[in-house]
Amino acid sequence: MARKASLSGFPEWLPAERAVEQHVLDTLRRTFELHGFANIETRAVETRGQLLRKGEIDKEVYGLSRLAADAEDKNDPNALALHFDLTVPFARYVVENAGHLAFPFRRYQMQKVWRGERPQDGRFREFTQADIDVVGEGSLPFSYDVELALTIADALSALPIGDFRLRVNNRKLAEGFYRGLGLADPDAVLRAIDKLEKIGEDGVAKILVTEVGASEEQARAALALAAIRTLDTGFVAQVRALGVEHELLDTGLDELAQVIDAASKRAPGKVMADLSIARGLDYYTGTVYETVLVGHESLGSICSGGRYESLASKGKKNYPGVGLSIGVTRLISRILAEELASAARAVPSVVYVTLANADSWHQAQDVASALRARGIACEVASSAEKFGKQIKYADRRGIPFVWFTQEDGTHEVKDIRSGEQLSADAASWTPPAEDLHNTVN
Amino acid sequence: MARKASLSGFPEWLPAERAVEQHVLDTLRRTFELHGFANIETRAVETRGQLLRKGEIDKEVYGLSRLAADAEDKNDPNALALHFDLTVPFARYVVENAGHLAFPFRRYQMQKVWRGERPQDGRFREFTQADIDVVGEGSLPFSYDVELALTIADALSALPIGDFRLRVNNRKLAEGFYRGLGLADPDAVLRAIDKLEKIGEDGVAKILVTEVGASEEQARAALALAAIRTLDTGFVAQVRALGVEHELLDTGLDELAQVIDAASKRAPGKVMADLSIARGLDYYTGTVYETVLVGHESLGSICSGGRYESLASKGKKNYPGVGLSIGVTRLISRILAEELASAARAVPSVVYVTLANADSWHQAQDVASALRARGIACEVASSAEKFGKQIKYADRRGIPFVWFTQEDGTHEVKDIRSGEQLSADAASWTPPAEDLHNTVN
Numbered sequence: 051m052a053r054k055a056s057l058s059g060f061p062e063w064l065p066a067e068r069a070v071e072q073h074v075l076d077t078l079r080r081t082f083e084l085h086g087f088a089n090i091e092t093r094a095v096e097t098r099g100q101l102l103r104k105g106e107i108d109k110e111v112y113g114l115s116r117l118a119a120d121a122e123d124k125n126d127p128n129a130l131a132l133h134f135d136l137t138v139p140f141a142r143y144v145v146e147n148a149g150h151l152a153f154p155f156r157r158y159q160m161q162k163v164w165r166g167e168r169p170q171d172g173r174f175r176e177f178t179q180a181d182i183d184v185v186g187e188g189s190l191p192f193s194y195d196v197e198l199a200l201t202i203a204d205a206l207s208a209l210p211i212g213d214f215r216l217r218v219n220n221r222k223l224a225e226g227f228y229r230g231l232g233l234a235d236p237d238a239v240l241r242a243i244d245k246l247e248k249i250g251e252d253g254v255a256k257i258l259v260t261e262v263g264a265s266e267e268q269a270r271a272a273l274a275l276a277a278i279r280t281l282d283t284g285f286v287a288q289v290r291a292l293g294v295e296h297e298l299l300d301t302g303l304d305e306l307a308q309v310i311d312a313a314s315k316r317a318p319g320k321v322m323a324d325l326s327i328a329r330g331l332d333y334y335t336g337t338v339y340e341t342v343l344v345g346h347e348s349l350g351s352i353c354s355g356g357r358y359e360s361l362a363s364k365g366k367k368n369y370p371g372v373g374l375s376i377g378v379t380r381l382i383s384r385i386l387a388e389e390l391a392s393a394a395r396a397v398p399s400v401v402y403v404t405l406a407n408a409d410s411w412h413q414a415q416d417v418a419s420a421l422r423a424r425g426i427a428c429e430v431a432s433s434a435e436k437f438g439k440q441i442k443y444a445d446r447r448g449i450p451f452v453w454f455t456q457e458d459g460t461h462e463v464k465d466i467r468s469g470e471q472l473s474a475d476a477a478s479w480t481p482p483a484e485d486l487h488n489t490v491n
Numbered sequence: 492m493a494r495k496a497s498l499s500g501f502p503e504w505l506p507a508e509r510a511v512e513q514h515v516l517d518t519l520r521r522t523f524e525l526h527g528f529a530n531i532e533t534r535a536v537e538t539r540g541q542l543l544r545k546g547e548i549d550k551e552v553y554g555l556s557r558l559a560a561d562a563e564d565k566n567d568p569n570a571l572a573l574h575f576d577l578t579v580p581f582a583r584y585v586v587e588n589a590g591h592l593a594f595p596f597r598r599y600q601m602q603k604v605w606r607g608e609r610p611q612d613g614r615f616r617e618f619t620q621a622d623i624d625v626v627g628e629g630s631l632p633f634s635y636d637v638e639l640a641l642t643i644a645d646a647l648s649a650l651p652i653g654d655f656r657l658r659v660n661n662r663k664l665a666e667g668f669y670r671g672l673g674l675a676d677p678d679a680v681l682r683a684i685d686k687l688e689k690i691g692e693d694g695v696a697k698i699l700v701t702e703v704g705a706s707e708e709q710a711r712a713a714l715a716l717a718a719i720r721t722l723d724t725g726f727v728a729q730v731r732a733l734g735v736e737h738e739l740l741d742t743g744l745d746e747l748a749q750v751i752d753a754a755s756k757r758a759p760g761k762v763m764a765d766l767s768i769a770r771g772l773d774y775y776t777g778t779v780y781e782t783v784l785v786g787h788e789s790l791g792s793i794c795s796g797g798r799y800e801s802l803a804s805k806g807k808k809n810y811p812g813v814g815l816s817i818g819v820t821r822l823i824s825r826i827l828a829e830e831l832a833s834a835a836r837a838v839p840s841v842v843y844v845t846l847a848n849a850d851s852w853h854q855a856q857d858v859a860s861a862l863r864a865r866g867i868a869c870e871v872a873s874s875a876e877k878f879g880k881q882i883k884y885a886d887r888r889g890i891p892f893v894w895f896t897q898e899d900g901t902h903e904v905k906d907i908r909s910g911e912q913l914s915a916d917a918a919s920w921t922p923p924a925e926d927l928h929n930t931v932n
Binding site: 053056057060061062063064065068069072083084085086087088089090091092093094095097098102110111112113114115116117118119130131132142143146147150151152154156157162164166176191193194197200204312315316396397398399411412415419422425426427428429430432433443446447 | 494497498501502503504505506509510513524525526527528529530531532533534535536538539543551552553554555556557558559560571572573583584587588591592593595597598603605607617632634635638641645753756757837838839840852853856860863866867868869870871873874884887888
């Protein structure tokens, strides 16, 4: 990771680094499938009309044009562009394939997305996202908001990333509170609250008073709400103590309490009610999730999401959804930079089958076939150099075992690390379990 | 597969179809890793200068431009474009990272590529390729040409695609033969031979005589060479019988004989010397591979490749390589269209855990956690509807087992297919091995 990407914002990994990324993706896949999520992939491109529907030009979309074609019209809504997330394509996929899907439809999707942003630490122009969503037809029970938090807590716990905190808030809670306070523009309040970390309480209070039209008292109440953080349902009493009443606030409190109640039992310490979260509350309609790596808070959220009352719609049909998206590349780049985990070796091979002489290639292939038939990855030397040279080659690649066939047809296998050399039979020899597959620790 | 892609040339699969694709990719990965190939991924974009270096504008490259940016210059060599294959990016990656790689470096790479071609059967604008290559620093032993043929035969044999034939030719053999015949422009001869299937022997002979300057006799000899196809090394005698002599021909015959000799022993019937292959002989420098699915020859080659004396170079360093590329999307689209294989179910879940009443959600989650801890994928009902409705839901999604928790706290599990219902314990119950994972057959 000391290496610089040859194209800024487009990271590429060395084989041993890619093994770490494969481990992360495999682990996510395994966890998502254990929770019943089916995989899909969507095409990398959408029409520009589809991508810019919500005016999200700020995502810095990459347009596509065939170099062989004539000059293009940038405003053509049917022209193609690369997707900047997996939610917009998923919403389109659901509408297009609704007749073939069983709802509630739960899927995971792990693909690259592209954003023409200015690259900086933790921000890339090409990066992999791993998304899970459940989408309903017409309606979607709230219990999925709880389940998705638990699924993600399960998935992140299985990764070599240390401790994390899933922080949950609820749009209804915030909006109900602000309305109960008498503030008529909840989105303006949320935009101000979103600046808390940057400009502090006094700065936010000033904006609320001068720009949003709040009284000093209303501003202090909004800030008091944003100061509430609990790992259990204690936040409910703390909000109640602020004395604000509104029907939407009640609904929001109840919803968030369901998530935190279940999480405090099933994933204790991992999921927190955090009423300061304002990001995303402009487009999510209920639950909203963010996740920080403990000790790496500056990295920003590594997993965000929430509930959409209308993830997609077509005619009279409405598809509500709830989901989360893990920023895999952001995670990997931090894992590699801080050496939180590394691969045992850069190659899948467990065994390097040497050649005694130029005529022994077929014999060596027989050994390799016998090992592979039992799931043992190996490679055969390409030329009969001196054994010392062949061993050195295996060592340089991190292959733990070297196989020798003696002139009398017997076999020996040497553990390069310990130097131990034992007689072996390709039909039965098995490496220690921890060497069989490349491991990431 | 009756469904039409919503964007022509950009196929998207339903979950059960994606499960087939996942199975194919998993199988390839497993085989490649058993043969010691390490995985890498390269970025989706290259600079246009890099992509168009060899003048391959015919690949219909997709250029990228930020929609938010000013008008672009199509001729700017530093502007970005999507890669049209995985070979050009791999060559760049090798040069950029040479100091961090152990040569001969063997890698596999499975990624999407893009070509703005006119979509038609078996041709897509976005598709997945699975490549294996071995690249050397300075030199690369010929035994890798043999090994790669065997690795690919192994990989394709593990796929649900029926019988296939890997057809191998050699540039040196063809060029040596033509030069020995007295034809000075081997590339022109190869371009004519490449038209054999389309215009037949007489058509090719006419081109050779009128356009390439061959005599009638030379043309007939070139056609006689192209008619040779053997599953063993019998092709050597057949070529010798044509009476042409040239040093390069000798080398080519020896190289091809090594591939076919090993393959006839280790993958009998799968690999064939086919001297009619002319495609690719203009850029490959020795061995060239193509692969057809038996009974689906019209699909074209599903796996092609060959030897490059110079896959990449930098300054005085030269990197020869040999590799093959499998057209995964082309394969999948045929597997799905002809129903050569299908997934047992559209979801990973083995068990659907029902809710007896609204209060039993946590109890159901306990069951689910116990099953998942032992690798059994499951999902929990989202609301306590009538059991009949819950069973129907599981059935519609193809989940084979439904789990019930009785009021007395005991558990039962029902196989929806047979109707058999037995008492069970979440800490020990295990589904039959064939149901544990979604299978593709």
